[in-house]
Amino acid sequence: MAETLTIGKALNTGLRRAMERDPKVLIMGEDVGKLGGVFRITDGLQKDFGDDRVIDTPLAESGIIGTAVGLAIRGYRPVCEIQFDGFVYPAYDQIVSQVAKMHYRSKGKVSLPMVIRIPFGGGIGAVEHHSESPEAYFAHTAGLKVVSCSNPDDAYWMIQQSIESDDPIIFLEPKRRYWEKGQVNVDSASLPLHNARVTRPGRDATVIAYGPMVRTALDAASAAAEEGREIEVIDLRSLSPLDMAPVYASVRRTGRAVVVHEAPVNLGLGSELAARITEECFYSLESPVLRVGGFDTPYPAARIEEEYLPDLDRVLDAVDRSFGF
Amino acid sequence: MTRVKEFNLPDLGEGLTEGEILKWLVQVGDTIALNQPIVEVETAKAAVEIPAKWAGQVTRIFHPEGTTVEVGAPIIAIDTDPGSGALPAPSAASLAAVDVAGDAPVEPGLIGGPAPGGRTAVLVGYGPKTTVAKRRPRSAGAPVVPDEPAPVVEVVAPVAPPPAVAAPAGGAVLAKPPVRKLARDLGVDLTGLTGTGPNGSISRDDVLAATTAPAAVATKPAVGREERIPVKGVRKLTAENMVASAFTAPHVTEFLTVDVTRSMKALDRLKAHRDWKDVRVSPLLLVAKAVLLAVKRHPMVNSTWAGEEIVVKHYVNLGIAAATQRGLIVPNVKDAQELTTRELADALTALVSTAREGRTPPADMTGGTFTITSVGVFGVDSGTPILPPGESAILVFGAVREQPWVHKGKIKVRQVTTLGLSFDHRIIDGELGSKFLRDVGAFLEDPEGALLAWS
Numbered sequence: 001m002a003e004t005l006t007i008g009k010a011l012n013t014g015l016r017r018a019m020e021r022d023p024k025v026l027i028m029g030e031d032v033g034k035l036g037g038v039f040r041i042t043d044g045l046q047k048d049f050g051d052d053r054v055i056d057t058p059l060a061e062s063g064i065i066g067t068a069v070g071l072a073i074r075g076y077r078p079v080c081e082i083q084f085d086g087f088v089y090p091a092y093d094q095i096v097s098q099v100a101k102m103h104y105r106s107k108g109k110v111s112l113p114m115v116i117r118i119p120f121g122g123g124i125g126a127v128e129h130h131s132e133s134p135e136a137y138f139a140h141t142a143g144l145k146v147v148s149c150s151n152p153d154d155a156y157w158m159i160q161q162s163i164e165s166d167d168p169i170i171f172l173e174p175k176r177r178y179w180e181k182g183q184v185n186v187d188s189a190s191l192p193l194h195n196a197r198v199t200r201p202g203r204d205a206t207v208i209a210y211g212p213m214v215r216t217a218l219d220a221a222s223a224a225a226e227e228g229r230e231i232e233v234i235d236l237r238s239l240s241p242l243d244m245a246p247v248y249a250s251v252r253r254t255g256r257a258v259v260v261h262e263a264p265v266n267l268g269l270g271s272e273l274a275a276r277i278t279e280e281c282f283y284s285l286e287s288p289v290l291r292v293g294g295f296d297t298p299y300p301a302a303r304i305e306e307e308y309l310p311d312l313d314r315v316l317d318a319v320d321r322s323f324g325f
Numbered sequence: 326m327t328r329v330k331e332f333n334l335p336d337l338g339e340g341l342t343e344g345e346i347l348k349w350l351v352q353v354g355d356t357i358a359l360n361q362p363i364v365e366v367e368t369a370k371a372a373v374e375i376p377a378k379w380a381g382q383v384t385r386i387f388h389p390e391g392t393t394v395e396v397g398a399p400i401i402a403i404d405t406d407p408g409s410g411a412l413p414a415p416s417a418a419s420l421a422a423v424d425v426a427g428d429a430p431v432e433p434g435l436i437g438g439p440a441p442g443g444r445t446a447v448l449v450g451y452g453p454k455t456t457v458a459k460r461r462p463r464s465a466g467a468p469v470v471p472d473e474p475a476p477v478v479e480v481v482a483p484v485a486p487p488p489a490v491a492a493p494a495g496g497a498v499l500a501k502p503p504v505r506k507l508a509r510d511l512g513v514d515l516t517g518l519t520g521t522g523p524n525g526s527i528s529r530d531d532v533l534a535a536t537t538a539p540a541a542v543a544t545k546p547a548v549g550r551e552e553r554i555p556v557k558g559v560r561k562l563t564a565e566n567m568v569a570s571a572f573t574a575p576h577v578t579e580f581l582t583v584d585v586t587r588s589m590k591a592l593d594r595l596k597a598h599r600d601w602k603d604v605r606v607s608p609l610l611l612v613a614k615a616v617l618l619a620v621k622r623h624p625m626v627n628s629t630w631a632g633e634e635i636v637v638k639h640y641v642n643l644g645i646a647a648a649t650q651r652g653l654i655v656p657n658v659k660d661a662q663e664l665t666t667r668e669l670a671d672a673l674t675a676l677v678s679t680a681r682e683g684r685t686p687p688a689d690m691t692g693g694t695f696t697i698t699s700v701g702v703f704g705v706d707s708g709t710p711i712l713p714p715g716e717s718a719i720l721v722f723g724a725v726r727e728q729p730w731v732h733k734g735k736i737k738v739r740q741v742t743t744l745g746l747s748f749d750h751r752i753i754d755g756e757l758g759s760k761f762l763r764d765v766g767a768f769l770e771d772p773e774g775a776l777l778a779w780s
Contacts, residue, residue, distance in 0.1 A: 008437070035342075038448045040436055084449075125444070125451025176453035179437045179445045219458035227460075283499040283526045302451060313461050 002185050008178035010152035011041050013186075014159040015079065019049050022077060025163055028055040028064055029081030029117075038083060039119060039178055061091035065116065069098050072112040077163055085120040086129030092137070099168045100143030111166045115159070120148075121212045121262045122309055123176035125302040132299055133263035135211075138170045139240040139272075146239040147193060148172040150214035152182040154237060157189040165193065172239075174212035194238040196246045202230035205256040205319050208247060208273060210236040213260045213310060220315035231319065239269060247273070248280050255286035256322040260310055265293035287325030290318045328406050331399040332378055336448060337368045344368045345393045346400070355383045356407070363401060366394075382407035499526035508532045559652030570714045574630065574749040578709040579758055583766040584730050586740040591772045604667065605674045608742075609645070609699055612722050613669060615768035616697060617641055617662055618779050623761045626718045627694050630751050644696035644713060645673065647680040655713055656685045657693040697722060707745040717752045720765065721745040742769070 005013065019025045027042055027049075033056035036043030046054035057064050061082055068078035082088045088095075095116065102112050122131030139146045145167050149155040155173070162169040191197060199214060200221050209217040214235045221231040232250050236242065251257045257277050259270035270291035277289045292310045300308050334344055344366040351363045362374040363383075385402035388394050436446055444452035498515045500508070504527055508515050513535045515527055522528030556564065588611045595601050620627045620641055628637040643661035647654055656679070658664070658672045679685050698710050701724035710719045723743040730739035746762040753761075768775040 006437070038436075124447050124449070124453045126447075126449045130449055179453070216456075219456065222458040223460040283501060283524055285502055286505065287502075306454075312456070312458065316460055 001187055002183045004181055005152045005156070005184045006179050006181050007149065007152050007155045007174065008039055008041055010156040010184050011149075011159055011173065012043055012045070013184075014156040015042065015045060015163075016048075018077075018079075018160050018163040019045065019053065022163075023053075024075060025077045025079065026053050026055065026071065027079050027081070028057050028068060030057055030059055030064075030083045030087075032056060032081050037081060039175060041117070041119075041173070041178075042081065061087055061089075062094050065091040065094035065099065068114050068116075069094065069102070069112060072114045072168075073102070073110055077113045077115075079115045079117060079163060082116060082118045084126075084130045085118050085132040085134055088116075088118055088134060091116075095138070095144070095170075096141050100141050103167070104143055112168045113163075113166045115162045115165075115169050115171050117159075117171045117173060119175035119178075120172045121174055121176060122299060122305050123212065125305070127302065128299070131302075131305065133261065133294065135170075135172055135239055135261075136263060136268050139269060144168060144170055144240065145194070146170045146172065147237060148174065148211035148239060149237070150174060150177070150199075150209075150211055150235050152180075153184045153190065154235075156184045156186065157191075158193055158237070161189065161193040172211055174215075177212050177215055180215065191237070194241055194243055196237055196243040197235045198232060198246055198250065199235045200231070200233040202232035202254070204230045204232075204254060205258065205322055206232045206234060206247070206250040206254045207258045207260060207315060207319070208234045208236060209260040210239060210269075211261075213262060216310060216312060217260055217315060220312045220319070223312055224316055224319065229319070236269075242272070242276070244276055244280070247277065251277050251281045252284045255284050256319070257281075257285075257289045258292060258315065258318045258322060259289065260292045260315055260318075262294050262309055264296045265291045266296050268293055287322040290322055292318045328409075329384055329402050329404050330379055330381075331402045333397050333399050334366070334394050335375070336396045337366065337373055337375075338371075341368050341396060341448075343393050343395050346388050346390050347372060348390055349386060350374070351377075351383050351386075351401075353383050353386055357381065357383060357403070377403070379403050379405050381405040499524060501526060504529055504532060508535075511536050559654065563653055566714050567711050570712050573714075574712050574717075575751060576709070576712065576747050577750045577753075577755065577758065578745055578747040579755075579762055580707055581744045581746075581762050581766045582741060583744060583770050584732065584739045585725055585742050585769045586732075588769045588772050589725065589740050601667070601670075604670050606670055607673075608701075608725060609697070609722070610666070610670050610673060611769060611772055612697055612699075612720070612765070613643060613645075613658075613661070613673060614666060614772070615765045615775070616643065616695060616720060617669075618768060618775065619761050619764040620695060621662065622764055622779065623757060625757060626748070626753060626761045628717050628752055629694075629715050630717065630749060635752055638694045640694070642692050642694045644693035644716070645676055646696060646698035646710075647677055649680050649683060651683055654680055654685055654690060655693060655696055656680050656689040657696070659692070695719070701725060701742065707743040709745065710747050712747055712749060716749075718746060718748040718758070718761070720762075721747070744769075 015027065027045060031038060032042040033046035033051055033054050042054060064080050068080050071078045082091065099112055099114065102110050120135065121133050124131070135146055135148070138144050145165070147158055147162060147169060149158045159171060162171050200218055202221060207217045207220065214233070217233045221233050224231045232254060234247055234250060259273045261269055263269065270293060274289035274291060278285065292314050294308055294310070337344060347365040347367050349364055351357055357363065357377050357380060359380045360376040363377045364375050366373060366375055381403040383401060384404045387400050394400060436448055438446045440446040440452045443455050446452050499520055500515055505515065507529060511532060513532050518527050518531050518535055520527040521531055588608065592606055592608065592611065595606055624637055624639065627641055628635050640660050641662045642657040642659050644655045644657035647656065656676050658669070658676060661669060664672060693713055693716060696713050696716060696719045698719060699722045700708050701722055704724055706723040708721050710721045712719050721744070725740050725742045727738050728741040729736050730741055732739055744762060744766055746758055748758045
């Protein structure tokens with residue numbers, strides 16, 4: 001059965017399904033209860049599941065995560081919401097030093113089945129601290145898994161799969177895409193959590209994206225098609241671990257790869273992807289792997305963020321550059 | 326722009342939905358300055374003063390102190406230009422349309438609803454914009470590869486936008502990127518090459534080899550209505566020789582039809598002779614013998630035009646045109662004038678068989694002085710042969726046929742052939758050519774008589 005939902009509503013419904021299925025699933029975060037979250041992702045959940053399962057926390061991210069670590073050790077499955085990407089840094093110590101290491105530290109005896117939801121990325125005209133893309137910090141940390149959904153169906157299933165995972169998962173939500181609608185198959189998941197997907201096939205160049213940039217990449221592919229160029233779009237979905245097989249297969253066919261993310265290019269996910277593609281597809285490459293991303297500045301003020309964020313034109317300019325080699 | 330602007334209660338925290346008016350700091354009729362505190366509002370997080378967004382005169386205060394107001398609802402109206410006279414009576418429509426374009430409220434509780442500028446309303450920020458999958462118009466001459474240093478050239482004319490690059494063939498060709506670069510620089514098409522590098526990739530050597538052997542690619546047989554055969558070897562030599570001869574020596578060709586019945590009978594007797602038991606004989610032998618005797622009688626036929634002088638040779642290197650698999654070759658029997666008939670027969674047999682086997686040494690193909698070409702073996706009667714370069718005459722010998730022929734006053738069936746002689750008119754006039762041809766014909770009509778008479 002398919003339903004048309006926004007990404008936000010799909011996340012809300014997915015959380016509800018998980019809470020119905022497992023009474024150990026808890027939701028905790030700032031304004032997630034009574035307000036239903038600033039983006040309404042947890043809307044109605046406190047009313048239906050009670051304030052001991054949907055918990056409004058103090059404005060202290062380190063405390064939210066630290067508390068969740070204890071709950072997870074005791075067998076709960078906490079789903080923490082960090083209200084905005086830029087608020088996660090107070091919790092960074094807990095995430096890197098405790099969340100990522102507990103399983104290893106305990107020789108595998110203790111697992112932390114917790115999810116840390118982070119609305120990330122810009123494009124909503126918000127103030128400082130509200131538009132960042134911190135995924136590389138987490139993907140770089142062994143012991144964490146990092147995923148990002150880009151469409152309602154993935155939102156619905158990936159949040160449930162993340163909650164079912166016994167490993168801690170950083171769940172990055174494309175906040176500027178919360179209101180984009182799509183079909184959700186509520187009967188079965190189309191892919192396991194850590195698999196990449198070819199979202200649009202094409203033979204001329206491969207554009208790799210995740211989260212909010214998947215929409216941008218797809219728009220770029222549509223525009224390129226009008227110019228007679230077929231771009232293959234790959235949605236990574238999982239940023240750690242990376243599912244590279246579909247990427248390699250695609251690049252071997254097209255010979256060209258462009259990686260797109262909002263985060264700054266320098267030492268971003270695109271750098272790792274470029275390195276791996278170059279190692280594995282060296283003989284097939286018609287041009288270097290190119291990266292499109294944010295600039296190496298702090299995220300700018302809202303009025304000029306459109307100059308900062310990669311858009312359709314920046315993606316296609318990179319594709320043009322690739323064909324220039 | 327509207328003179329009177331309404332100011333809406335903003336979201337003073339993040340995710341706040343309402344606030345209580347604690348205290349108004351201004352009254353209707355007050356003239357206020359930009360950023361002057363106008364109201365104190367308490368939210369769930371804190372009590373804050375709100376500054377005036379515009380300078381002007383307060384015309385209306387919407388809510389008394391103590392009222393809880395939803396975020397986005399108007400709280401105060403300000404006449405931004407009070408000096409310009411009385412206000413026109415506001416119509417209902419103008420009230421409804423107050424400043425929608427600039428600062429329309431985010432309707433509280435409608436997160437995700439429409440917001441100004443094609444955006445979606447959110448609690449924090451202007452809200453995300455809806456985008457379209459359309460590429461912006463690109464400026465003319467925008468560099469496709471910005472890595473390259475900008476050329477120091479003054480642009481005097483608008484540059485056309487870069488043409489779309491053709492789609493690649495796909496991952497079929499394996500080559501290291503630097504090899505691809507090399508191939509492109511050398512103009513080598515990688516798709517035509519076989520890779521000998523790692524993983525079957527095309528190596529640097531493969532690319533270089535392709536540049537040194539372009540013919541290998543060029544002579545690929547074209548499937549279709551035409552075939553292209555490279556001109557080389559025997560064909561090329563033949564062409565050069567024929568062109569050189571045809572356009573330097575003015576050719577004349579004469580014909581003579583003769584009754585060779587006696588020659589054919591003489592050949593039969595020769596074959597039956599016990600000394601000639603194992604010798605292969607053919608009409609060519611008698612033609613050769615006839616030529617040698619005729620040359621002796623007319624030496625000028627066996628000569629070379631050398632510009633300032635004519636070189637008359639007292640030896641005959643007798644060339645025989647032979648069709649072989651490699652093409653036409655003309656080996657010659659050196660000093661044929663010295664040979665007995667039997668030696669001549671052996672020499673001709675060896676010459677032809679060696680040629681047919683393709684083993685003729687180069688020395689046998691140079692230095693010819695007179696040539697016989699036998700088109701009779703192809704079933705035709707004659708032709709107008711082109712002189713081998715450096716020779717002044719060539720005899721063409723056609724098919725021997727049984728034909729009605731007047732013999733001793735009666736029509737009889739006789740064996741008849743046609744002789745043709747092409748000669749270089751610079752050396753040989755019609756009289757000499759005719760005499761020579763007639764002598765050859767006379768020998769073939771009566772070989773025994775000619776031998777007795779001339780040698």
